[in-house]
Amino acid sequence: MIICNFQDDLREYIIKSFLANNCINWDPNKSFDDLLMDYSNWRIRIILDKKRKIVMSPIINPPHEHFEGCMSLIKLIVNGDNINPYLSDKIRDIKYQDKMLYDWGIYHFHLGNRKPNGTIARTNILLFARVTDSHVYFIQYLKHGEWHNTELIEAIHQYWPDTIADRRIRNVHDIEPKLDGTIRHTLRKKNVNSLYQTTDGTVYAMLGGGLSTAGTSSYATLWAIKLMKDIESKERYFDQNSESIMKMLVEKGQAGNQDVRCCWDVENDEYLIRNLSGNGSLGNEVLLRMNFK
Secondary structure, X not given: OEEEOHHHHHHHHHHHHHHHOOOEOOOOOOOHHHHHHHHHHHHHHOOOOOOOEEEEOOOOOOOHHHHHHXXXXXXXXXXXXXXXXXXXXXXXXXXXXXXXXXXXXXXXXXXXXXXXXXXXXXXXXXXXXXXXXXXXXXXXXXXXXXXXXXXXXXXXXXXXXXXHHHHEOOOOOOOOOOOOHHHHHHHHHXXXXXXXXXXXXXXXXXXXXXXXXXXXEHHHHHHHHHHHHXXXXXXXXXXXXXXXXXXXXXXXXXXXXXXXXXXXXXXXXXEEEXXXXXXXXXXXXXXXXXXXX
């Protein structure tokens, strides 16, 4: 028999991730569902280390007083190094919700110099940028607090419309009422989503996927639901194919008649089958390595 508990494997991975990143305000004793939601919202806020190309908007106006910080950030982006210290100092706080990111899909970066402890000094002028898997689009440098400045959306639409084409709503020519920054601020505080109409009349849904009624990321919620369904599907697969997999292992002399454990290596998305000892602990040898890619 193959014993699976992929929820436990994922819980262990989430806890290790929180510890490795010095995250705060999380509880390892939470229910699995709550811990997964915390993780999914934190995960969508961080930027994975990866080399990306930089594209700058024609309207961008780099601040001379933060030239050194800007160049350091650019170097890290191009080299694929960690740029998360340049984000909000709340990035490690699991309870923090970046509603501008959830609504408009826009990150904001501080531009200070690196401190001896590795953190980045906070600045009043921020870089607002859109980050994809391959590019970082520098939109504009604005003062801290410009979370509802529609100039940012207008720039993305004008200079890189192909990057947000999937959020465009076709056959809609006008929306009412017209929302200014003050109204958008109020709506975000109440976790209410709103469409955006550019000055040329183009209408977009929320570029960042939108907010849930709890103020979390809708994208993160959907990702967590999909992951849970995938876990259930994989456990069902091993349950339904347990007999044939065990028969193959026995024929190869890799397993006796005892039960084996299938562990999910979350980081590499692989499934590792190992022997169980008499006291139920895992053996070191991997009898079978499987993936579903």
